[in-house]
Amino acid sequence: MNKEKPKNLHNAIKSNIYILSIAFKLCPPRVIMDIAVNLMSKLVSFYFLLIIETLVKGLQRNEAFDKLVLIVVINSFVLLVIKGVQCIYNEKTKLIYDQILIERMNLMVFGKAFEADISCYEDAEFYDNYTKAAAEANGRIIKVIDTISNILSGIVVAVCYLIKLATIDYFSVIIVLMPVLATSVMGKRLKLLDYKLTMENVSHNRKKDYVKRTVYLQKYAKELRLYPIFSVLQEIFNEAVENIIKNIKKYCYPMMGFRLFQRLFAGSLPTIGFMIYKVYKSIREPAGISDFTVLFYGVLSLSGAMEVLLYNLITLRTDSLYIDNLKQFLNHSPSIKNEVNAIPVPERIESIEFVNVSFSYPNSDRPVLHNINLKLHMNRYEKVSIVGHNGSGKTTFVKLILRLYDPTEGEIRLNGINIKAYDLKEYRKAFGTVFQDFNIFSMSAAENVLMEDAEPGKENLVKKSLEKSGILDKVLTLKKGIYTMLTREFDEEGEVLSGGQNQKIAIARAFAANSNVLIMDEPSSALDPIAEDKIWDSLIEVSRGKGAIFISHRMSACKLADKIYLMERGCITEQGSHEELINYNGKYADMFKKQAMNYQSQE
Template sequence: MMDKASVFKQYFAYWNNNKYFLSIAYRTAPRRVVLQFVLTIMNYTVNYLHSILFISYVFSAIENNTPYSRILIFISAMLLIVFLLMAVSEWFENRYKPVCDLAISQELNRMLFAKAADVELACYENTEFYNKYTRAAKEADQRMALVLDNLTEFAGALVSFVLLLVTAALLDPVALVFMVIPIATKFMITVRRNRATFELNQANTAPTRVKNYVNRVAYLESYAKELRMSAIFSVLLDRYDRALGVMRANFLGIGRKAAKYRALDDTFGMVAPFPLSILYAAYSALIIHKIKIVSFVVLLNTINNLSRAVANLSTFFTNLQENSLYIDNLREFLQYEPAIAQGQPGLRSDNKKPKLELINVSFAYSADAEPILRNISLTVEPGEKIALVGHNGAGKSTLIKLIMRLYDPTTGAVCVNGNDAREYAVDDYRQLFGTVFQDCKVMAMSLADNLYMRRAADSEHAQAQEVLERVGVYAKIASLGGSTASVLTREFDEAGLVLSGGEIQKISIGRLFTGNSRIAILDEPSSALDPVAEYKTFDLLLRAAEDRSVLFISHRLSSALLADRIYLLEHGRIVECGSHQELMALNGKYAEMFHKQAESYQEEERTIV
């Protein structure tokens, strides 16, 4: 059980999280935030004037025989105030607020996008961190609106609450007792209700993640073929059912406690103060004649409005907590300090003839994990062509990521021209490399933009066509009626080009021809091609990169013949190194792998014939 000090600290933390969102909104659209506070407070105040002072004045005027003209002027003035406030509120809600909310949304999402681009690759491979980012990005816009609405409603309800308490005290101070006691009780129950709701949300976090994952997989195109060609969906459904079973148990256990407090909360907030106060007011007016009938009517309205104000104040604390739990994820993500920041300052590289060295490099994904790479040392001279070969899981792709500084070594160093890679400015260092990944991607943008990986100028489209012709994909694009200005994918354009995996890889290879990189990194760039096409592609790449250093990974050792030097990796270590002829003469593991692959290709040829 939490003590009072802990509860206070917890709610103070909730407030700080909500204030963080408020500061973002105020920084982006200050007038919009101020206007919402002012209009909300004015709406509550006008409601007070209408339901309390208006009725009090009219009844008193009739009782005192006030001239009808004066009553009419008063009523007209009240109606004019209400009309003007409604007109301004309508303008704010339907014209001004939506435009400002777009600006706030843009600012918040730009912060998220900037941080997502800045954090190191390891964050995307950390499930917990990635889940926090996706939750933050998913609800950012909606949650900002909820935070602003909750804070402004609290301000308005608080002003109304004070006005109503003062009115009740002026009419009959004793009536406050019948209001304050249930109100104080309600706030104590609200704290327990929020705590039970928090426990329920915490317990349901893990099963909700499973439920949402299955929901996602069920409709995403990238999973459609596997789901239809196998029985894997029954496994997913089993996980889905088990997750819902856990949630059901949580609702029956913790949820029952939350429901009990919710019922008590509503009783003391909306039900209890009203009848007790009415009975006392009726007793004062009709039995002991302590107050007049007009005061009795006003007191009834005060009690009714006070009950609503208390309910709104109570809702504020519930929403404050709920919003805070979400904002906590977002703040943790935005305030995360990346180990390898994109804008990290440092040395500027002389990228004309970079010499790459790895010195006793070892790497593990975490402190308690087994190393993926162990004591790797190699040198790539300017213009040299290097092949990295080995079975799956040998550490080849991880080694490439270390070279590009997507990760930093656990021990050892990656050096360029004698300087540790960590001493260079990150953006400048990464510009040394032109990359073609195995799982290359294209964006829903023009073909030229995808080739240059930026906004391509009109003058660059001719060069883009030449590059696409060199990598052997433009003929296919032309046959589809496309050009370098055509949009890839049909995400936003029904006439967009839809290309095969091999054709997309050729576009990715073409990116090497449009950049100024000095080291080409090829992580199985031809995995979607047949062996003959792969050899031709590598031959094209290596001839095109004659003035660059090249590191390439290939499972097909026939492509390694094109390399100046070959490194064979096994269990994270370099076990053999040399040219193809030297390794074949060594008659070790490389030679064994090469002979087995050659036999496999010959067997395929015999089967086809």
């Protein structure tokens, strides 16, 4: 996308038609009615010109007063009906359809964001594009409809005026058109400067929005009150505002100059030029009052219509630059997606195998996993524990299994088949997963457990899952039980739970999921030792007849696993049962003994 130079008109029209076609697909009545009502609205002024001409000529012919009054009454009624239609459309119909269109457009953007790779959210350029696309989804599509309908109706009305005025005095038309056309160059420059100002402020506005979210959100409240970090946030916010002001000062003076020049040429000069011309011509060739009236009113109306038409043509070009942000985002193709002939996931998962798997995060040369080769036997309902220090690659290992990322080298196989061959949505549903950095949504407790609509008939499943995670008694004491809103984001009567209670809600998701394999990434990190023991007992119980992969810093939980893999710096350095690794007396045994000593000293 060229940020410095506006597109030519042909490409600008193509971009606008692209977004108009989306609008028509999402909400056809909004597009059709806007063009129709806009055309009717624009033609009112020309219709009024014809009424004035009829009345003036009637007066010149000394027609009966009753006849002239009847013309006024009938045409006033017609104009009243037109204004009524406009009012209903603008004050009701348009507003309703705007909300429908914005909703559907945002859902399209949300869907595209949902399809995007997880790695995209770690890419500042992608996130900027997403921010721009989200902003454009809220208003640009409506602006494009309005602009195109203004252009179409403006062309029709301008042609009507040109034909009418040319039949009386074609030179008057030339006087009007020349300065108005000259302003198109100024308008183009003005729109380009406005676009560049907006784009240069995107990153600064994003910083402002981040600070506002951080200050308002509950999850940051404790740190903001316990540490002087607010001063840093304040500096970020102030710096963003200062940079925005610098950009405004950078562009305001040339923008003021172009705008003043544009208004002078488009508004004042055509009228002054016409007045001078008609005075000169009237001295030489006296004209009829009706022709003069029609010309005077017509010139003023044509000048205004041409100014609006040119403004919208310039807006069309500028809109195309904004549309590119949205178009680029909507056309983004994720790297992790279904193959053309994706196959269904088997009902029974027998094995998960890593074959020469290495991985580095995007835009990083540092490998996180190195040549991993292992086979997890899920057909034996094997319970596997992945242990290691922070940064050893444990969570990345899980992300690769879930296909949130694809390996940089090697492949992962499920039942002997590369996981890329399976239907992506079905494949991920085969795993019941709880990450250590889980999130609680501003929804009911039931919806937070099911992670979908809490449909009738699922109440028992929710309660059993909450009971297994040890949080049912607490949830039942809430005002609306399992249907209580968690967080107070949208509901003042919502409940704000503690970190440990939220973690139990997240763990209940795994119990509620009808999945073949459980994956738990630090499932008890926020729990006290007693609650932790209960959770692990529940996890082992619920994983009977299923495979399970556990990641935990708590070495005592490893004793429950059938097989343990120790990861160090992205490599598997030890593997075996708890007893085998203790007897091996390597790194795992050392970690286990040190942690056991820490627990004993705490007691």
